[in-house]
Amino acid sequence: MAEITASVLIGQPHxxxxxxxxxxxxxxxxxxxxxxxxxxxxxxPPKDKKTIWIPTVENLLEDxxxxxxxxxxxxxxxxxxxxxxxxxxxEEPIALYALGAQTLDGFYQKNRDYLHKxxxxxxxxxxxxxxxxxxxLAKLKKYKMDMEICKxxxxxxxxxxxxxxxxxxxxx
Numbered sequence: 001m002a003e004i005t006a007s008v009l010i011g012q013p014h015x016x017x018x019x020x021x022x023x024x025x026x027x028x029x030x031x032x033x034x035x036x037x038x039x040x041x042x043x044x045p046p047k048d049k050k051t052i053w054i055p056t057v058e059n060l061l062e063d064x065x066x067x068x069x070x071x072x073x074x075x076x077x078x079x080x081x082x083x084x085x086x087x088x089x090x091e092e093p094i095a096l097y098a099l100g101a102q103t104l105d106g107f108y109q110k111n112r113d114y115l116h117k118x119x120x121x122x123x124x125x126x127x128x129x130x131x132x133x134x135x136x137l138a139k140l141k142k143y144k145m146d147m148e149i150c151k152x153x154x155x156x157x158x159x160x161x162x163x164x165x166x167x168x169x170x171x172x
Contacts, residue, residue: 002031005131013122013146020122024072052093061136062108122146
């Protein structure tokens with residue numbers, strides 16, 4: 001069974017408290033095959049409307065930002081160009097590797113250009129200790145959108161291998 005190793009809330013920044021007014025949630029599921037799962041939030045648990053991508057491991061963060069631009073920010077040129085490049089646009093999950101590195105690089109660059117002009121939204125990223133995303137978070141420094149990045153500072157869990165409770169980090 002795949003586990004969720006990161007979560008991204010996407011929405012509008014709150015002008016007074018520094019929080020976020022989320023409209024969407026993007027989950028990273030990892031195990032044998034990673035998946036990006038995007039839900040629209042509407043006050044009740046999302047059950048029927050979700051979009052699933054099989055991301056590239058080496059450009060996981062870029063894949064997440066591309067997904068946000070296409071489905072949340074609804075950039076029309078990225079959306080149409082992306083759909084036109086898919087071998088089977090109506091099939092899910094969408095496997096990004098099928099597009100090829102050159103095509104993806106083109107989308108990543110167009111998306112970077114778009115996001116440098118559009119920073120009217122906020123993302124709140126929570127990356128758990130074992131997430132592949134942790135190795136790519138530093139790339140977010142070059143983007144202008146509002147963001148909060150939450151990484152593991154403390155964890156406590158029972159280890160089946162060591163047959164004891166393991167504690168890492170500290171809470172202050």
